């Protein structure tokens with residue numbers, strides 16, 4: 001039986017024999033923006049095509065739910081790196097309809113962890129952080145607006161960086177504008 005790992009390695013050999021990606025592309029994004037979106041399976045390939053993003057254009061950050069949980073967590077730190085080291089000039093927050101995070105509760109995930117043998121004393125340590133995240137996240141539109149608001153209030157993000165809020169349909173790729181970052185400047 002072929003494992004998934006072997007399949008991926010085989011795919012890579014086939015890719016290398018058929019493609020030449022050796023041309024140098026800068027790590028500095030050509031379109032000078034950073035995009036925060038969800039890890040949703042349906043966005044793979046779709047989001048790039050739907051937004052017209054090509055290789056080399058943008059810094060892309062993906063997590064579960066287009067979430068921004070901690071004011072100085074990894075998501076914000078990645079954005080700060082994109083701004084101060086990679087010279088991006090705008091931020092796009094792109095959530096999506098039908099996000100699985102909005103449908104998940106802390107009770108769901110803790111119960112699944114419990115059923116896989118994670119100890120109660122361990123679960124007690126993380127219960128609140130999962131509740132603060134998952135139990136308040138019920139609407140992907142509201143989440144995008146909340147993330148935009150949090151970033152605008154972040155004292156480490158320069159005030160001249162527009163922060164746009166958008167939401168994409170994971171079935172069709174249609175993009176809806178929720179918050180135009182230029183208006184806020």
Ligand SMILES: [Zn+2]
Pocket residue numbers: 038039040064065066096098099100101
């Ligand atoms: Zn999602």
